[in-house]
Amino acid sequence: MRAAFLILTSILLFANCRQDKTVVDKPNITTDTPLTVYNIDVPYRFSQPLLPAYNPLTVEGVELGRKLFYDTILSTNGRTCSFCHPQAKSFTTTYTDLGLDPALYQQFGNIPMFCNEAWNPAYGWIGEFPDMDHIAVADLNGQIFFNTNIPNLITKLKASPYYSYMFRRVFPGQDIYQPGVIQEKVAFALAQFVRTIVVNNSKFDKKIKGLAVLTQSEGRGYDIFMNDVQNGGADCFHCHNYPLWTDNAFHNTGLDSTFVGINRGRNNMTGLSKDMGLFRTPTLRNVSLTAPYMHDGRFKTLDEVIEQYNSGVHKSATLDPIMTLPGKEMGLGLSTLQKNDLKAFLLTLTDSTILTNPNYGRIK
Amino acid sequence: MKKASIIFLIISLVTSCVRNNSDITQPTVTNGNLVLQVGYQFDNTSLLFDTIMFTNAASYKISVTRLQYYLSGFSFKRADGTSLPYAGVFYFDAKDSKFGQITFVNLPAGNYTGLSFNLGLDSSINKTDNLPPTAENNNMVWPVQMGGGYHFMKMEGLFIDTGSVFGYAMHLGKAPNLVSVSLNNKTFVIGAETANLNIKMNVAEWYKNPAIYDFDKDGNFSMGSDTAMAKLKNNGVDVFN
Numbered sequence: 241m242r243a244a245f246l247i248l249t250s251i252l253l254f255a256n257c258r259q260d261k262t263v264v265d266k267p268n269i270t271t272d273t274p275l276t277v278y279n280i281d282v283p284y285r286f287s288q289p290l291l292p293a294y295n296p297l298t299v300e301g302v303e304l305g306r307k308l309f310y311d312t313i314l315s316t317n318g319r320t321c322s323f324c325h326p327q328a329k330s331f332t333t334t335y336t337d338l339g340l341d342p343a344l345y346q347q348f349g350n351i352p353m354f355c356n357e358a359w360n361p362a363y364g365w366i367g368e369f370p371d372m373d374h375i376a377v378a379d380l381n382g383q384i385f386f387n388t389n390i391p392n393l394i395t396k397l398k399a400s401p402y403y404s405y406m407f408r409r410v411f412p413g414q415d416i417y418q419p420g421v422i423q424e425k426v427a428f429a430l431a432q433f434v435r436t437i438v439v440n441n442s443k444f445d446k447k448i449k450g451l452a453v454l455t456q457s458e459g460r461g462y463d464i465f466m467n468d469v470q471n472g473g474a475d476c477f478h479c480h481n482y483p484l485w486t487d488n489a490f491h492n493t494g495l496d497s498t499f500v501g502i503n504r505g506r507n508n509m510t511g512l513s514k515d516m517g518l519f520r521t522p523t524l525r526n527v528s529l530t531a532p533y534m535h536d537g538r539f540k541t542l543d544e545v546i547e548q549y550n551s552g553v554h555k556s557a558t559l560d561p562i563m564t565l566p567g568k569e570m571g572l573g574l575s576t577l578q579k580n581d582l583k584a585f586l587l588t589l590t591d592s593t594i595l596t597n598p599n600y601g602r603i604k
Numbered sequence: 605m606k607k608a609s610i611i612f613l614i615i616s617l618v619t620s621c622v623r624n625n626s627d628i629t630q631p632t633v634t635n636g637n638l639v640l641q642v643g644y645q646f647d648n649t650s651l652l653f654d655t656i657m658f659t660n661a662a663s664y665k666i667s668v669t670r671l672q673y674y675l676s677g678f679s680f681k682r683a684d685g686t687s688l689p690y691a692g693v694f695y696f697d698a699k700d701s702k703f704g705q706i707t708f709v710n711l712p713a714g715n716y717t718g719l720s721f722n723l724g725l726d727s728s729i730n731k732t733d734n735l736p737p738t739a740e741n742n743n744m745v746w747p748v749q750m751g752g753g754y755h756f757m758k759m760e761g762l763f764i765d766t767g768s769v770f771g772y773a774m775h776l777g778k779a780p781n782l783v784s785v786s787l788n789n790k791t792f793v794i795g796a797e798t799a800n801l802n803i804k805m806n807v808a809e810w811y812k813n814p815a816i817y818d819f820d821k822d823g824n825f826s827m828g829s830d831t832a833m834a835k836l837k838n839n840g841v842d843v844f845n
Binding site: 287361466467477481483487559560561563569 | 669737738739741745748750760761769771828
């Protein structure tokens, strides 16, 4: 009797284990199989990516994030992450193009592109997100973009053979189907995918590798960009330095002299007077594809941006010291030719390959 | 027989332990570590960032908003008169405690009476793309168009001139502007315990001794002016104490 009971128990346990580990669409892999490390190919002169130990990149996590990125399952209004961050537009777009109220620029700011995020130490225009891994939590909890219903989301994810498997695979042994937990795990997976978007195949990148030659105008623009004012340059490099074309620091570059609402910048987060009007330096990679510009999308074209620095710098108590150029406190005073050359150089920072790179697209 | 074996085993173990204990001798410490910590002051006041509160030698009220630099070419002076070079380039950011100290490892034990180092990079190091591509090093690049290599120092802030606020950027770079520093009155002992050595950068010294640096006359941007940088370099020799 005792032996029979033990045999029965063993059979039940075995059957239970098999049931737990067998997956409908990936029968050869169990949730116990170790995850596969995802290695980012670090481009030339890039630093090592900043990858948090609590959300390591794995092939499976990246795939899950990529699937979620393009899936309406996260929302109740048919939207996806790619709605605001479409690959075809370098992972950003305009509120107007989305049919949304342009007043959102004043509420949430310009929609950030996704570009080399694995190298960013902080996120958001004012560094309001200390890591990428929790950014999507705000979207899932908010009602503006996704209007997510968390209990419904849990039900839908559980009902999906793919997600049911992949969440257990990527986050093994964790009870993720809990309000508050599921948002984090979704955000973790999304962050993993977004971190794999590497933008490093522009004409200028090819020039660095000896695979392209800048035109005369582009070359002159490069020199203007890389020289300080005393040498006839525009001193752009101090904030927009190669290879990320951003120093990832916060600056007041003279957009305003008085500060209201979103234009208060980092002060809205820290409350410190020294942070009034400061914003994180945006990368210039794909700048030609990512209009409008500045934190509030105030400039529609690159010409407007260049003109801002050429003649429209506003003085204030927190204006970055680098912007108080000797004799040129209101702007650079570049000639039309110099402005055109500078723009020509900026266009060489375009990597249009990411617009169609299948690794970043919807999983078929 | 069995009982005897157990007793023998116990005795052997005990004597073994006793013998081991009696054999312990203090090993001679031959090497040790030194932690060098850099603090910041403006003359006799601790440096407070982002507030226009200090008056420099040219009588401008100034603030400091950024202070980043490299130290390299370390050499430690031993009590016997010999010097011990220590290779390496060390990045400092006065606003970020992650970049506030250096740990020198495996220094020979003994008494030391001083040290010397460079603020900046000597010409063997100061070459474009020569340092590892960390975020910090990438942010310190000195463009090829302006000579190449790296910034030795970026010191920025605001100052008040005739009632108005302006910015300044005291950037130092290029081979002739390497600042050589000697601190001959710093004694420390390297031994079993990690030694600690605190030095301070007196920011006010960048603007005086031997020459007063005046933003109006010498420029509030130094990077494009070899003359301005030479003045800073000469003033920089005694910024550390």
